Amino acid sequence: MTLPAYITTSWDDGHPLDHRVAALLSKYGLEGTFYVPATTSERQTMSAMQLRALGKGFEIGAHTLHHVDLTSVTTETASQEIADSKAWIEDSTGVRCECFCPPIGRYRKEHVRMVQRAGYIGLRTVELLALGFPRPLAGLLQIPTTVQAFPHRRSTLARNAIKRMAFGNIWRYLRHGRATEWPALAESLLSQVVARGGVFHLWGHSWELEEFDQWQRLDSVLRLMGQFTRQAPAVSNGQLCRLPIPPVAASGQAVAAAEAAGGRR
Ligand SMILES: [Zn+2]
Secondary structure, eight states, X not given: OOOOEEEEEEEESOOTTHHHHHHHHHHTTOOOEEEXXXXXXXXOOXXXXXXXXXXXXXXXXXXXXXXXXXGGSOHHHXXXXXXXXXXXXXXXXXXXXXXXXXXXXXXXXXXXXXXXXXXXXXXXXXXXXXXXXXXXXXXEEEEOOSEXXXXXXXXXHHHXXXXXXXXXXXXXXXXHTTOOSHHHHHHHHHHHHHHHOEEEEEXXXXXXXXHTTOHHHHHHHHHHHHTTTTTSOBOOHHHHHXXXXXXXXXXXXXXXXXXXXXXXX
16 A cells, blocks of 8 residues: 655744745745744744734744743643643634644653643654654644754764664664765655655754755755655645544554565565
């Protein structure tokens, strides 16, 4: 049985440069979810007017109100940050906010329950090298990612896969992780999703693209992704969670098995 294929993207932190990412996504017929906090102590966030404008074309997800590391605050604060950021996004955009992304990728089991109780349907993680569909977890769907638009060291990719003991991700690290440049890794994994099914999920931060001079690379990767939207439709993170997830792909192991079988051919 062939798995369906999809392409999604997500962008964290609500920097005003998110509009530059949004313009590129529109140019290449792609979708994306922007995870926007109300404020961050580290850098600028977009104005209310900019957020409304972005919300007209793209899904806006919550990223807490103050970009807090959930694991470093009290249970009460974490719960408020999770619930209040949903209400804030909905008030600001007039659109239901369905997806949440914990800042810095840090959260515990108790936070997953809070996210579910607050009424979200999806929780985006910072798991890299995944090609699977969202995984059910405590009444939520956990959304992994494939590639970050950032020049990681190879050792970071390895650590990310090993920490989760994710067989498929470790396999992909060994098979594709030699690509030292993220655009080459993206191309390699995207072609695999198009050929064998699964989800290709590119994520990043617009402020980081600026700081590390990655705009040209992003343009070429998004152009490439745009060429495959007929075989792998572009969806937002929320739309991805609403798709009927193929039962065979629910664990993500099906993707790894298909790859392993493909590798032996
Ligand atoms: Zn963040």
